[in-house]
Amino acid sequence: MFSTLALNALRTFESAARLGSFKAAAEELSVTPAAISHQVKALEARLGAMLFKRTGQGVALTEEGELLYRQTHRALLDIRRSLEAFYPDTVPQTLTISTTPGLAAAWLIPRLGGFYRSFPHVNVRVDTRNELVDLLRDSSIDLAIRSVSRDDPKLFCQALMNEQFSAYGAPGLVASLNVNQIELINLHWKIPGAFSINWESWCAAAECQTWLETAQMREFDDEHFALSAAIAGHGLVLASNVLVADSLRDGELVAYRPEVSLPGPRYVAVCVPGRERQVHVSAFLMWLAGAALQDG
Structure with missing residues (x-):
């Protein structure tokens, strides 16, 4: 044949x-x-x-x-x-996951212990980059976790979490906030789709556009560094509810005017069609779904 x-x-x-x-x-x-x-x-x-x-x-x-x-x-x-599949079970299997540095540091890596407890023979390698990986061409990546506005029809896609963007700051800063001397952490990022995630949109929704005339802007190009600056008390940050979940739970950040939020894209797990049926990828997808549900 x-x-x-x-x-x-x-x-x-x-x-x-x-x-x-x-x-x-x-x-x-x-x-x-x-x-x-x-x-x-x-x-x-x-x-x-x-x-x-x-x-x-x-x-x-x-x-x-x-x-x-x-x-x-x-x-x-x-x-x-x-x-x-014919290799001995004692041989460690490596699963390579691609995602952004921000999601890796703030959400994925802190939760990986739960996966390792269930699958001790699987070694998860986290590949962090802000650029999209072409999964159809790069066979070294088993699975990617992405923030998207629509599904890619060429890839298998599993929905994880929806995003909302709100203002957050260190508890001491929020408690003593002086709106006449406001410090804002400004993050330069590319949001997929037509979402307008910036301080201009948030201030318009909060009816405090005068902030933009006097605010001191702290500029960052990476989500993880922007969140670290906010935790350190350097200003308010406009951030995803997904990325600040642990910082809110631990008391490192609190919401400022939580009633004001901007809709954002959603997180999904994607891979080359067919790979989702492979044992370790399937196990990781199932674990991801459970972890996302707990934070939902």
Whole structure:
């Protein structure tokens, strides 16, 4: 049934497509770049389609190449995962989760102990970055936790938590707040969708636009640092209810005018379709759902 499949050529093509370079694929597969080029040309001849566009800067996938890459990558990933099921249970399994530094520090990592107690042989590696990872191309990431305004139809998606943004500050600062000498922590971030999450929108909802004329702004580019500054008493921060949940519980932050909030996106867990059925990914998704429900 599978005697005519060009498995070696497909493996070579997948490596070159994923890495975007014949040279990098050669290093990964321990062959020469000429061998990579030969395999790709043979596969193109067999399929009757160009898979790569050759440029002075390297190679790029054609439309046909992109389609074949996604199918081949998924198939090879499934084969690798199936083989892992035969490994002894005592061998630690690594699960790589991608999310933002803010969510990792404020929400995910403090709760991971609950997962480890149920699955002691699974090692969770948390990959933190503010840029979106292309899960269809980066096979090193098993699962991503993202803040989104709409689902990506190309990915499996599990809803987790909805966000609301409110003003928070250290208890001492909020108790003695002088609205004539206000300090605001301003976070430069990209919110998905059409949500307007900024001090201008909050002040308009709170009917205190005069703040913006006299407030001292403390500027930050990272959620985690902005929350740390608020906890230290450096000003009010406009933050997600998800990220401040533990700080509120521990008394590090309190809400200022909790009746005023701005709607935001929602957190979801996403992965390449089919990967959610793999044992460790499925277990982590189930645990994530429970952790999110407790905070809901």
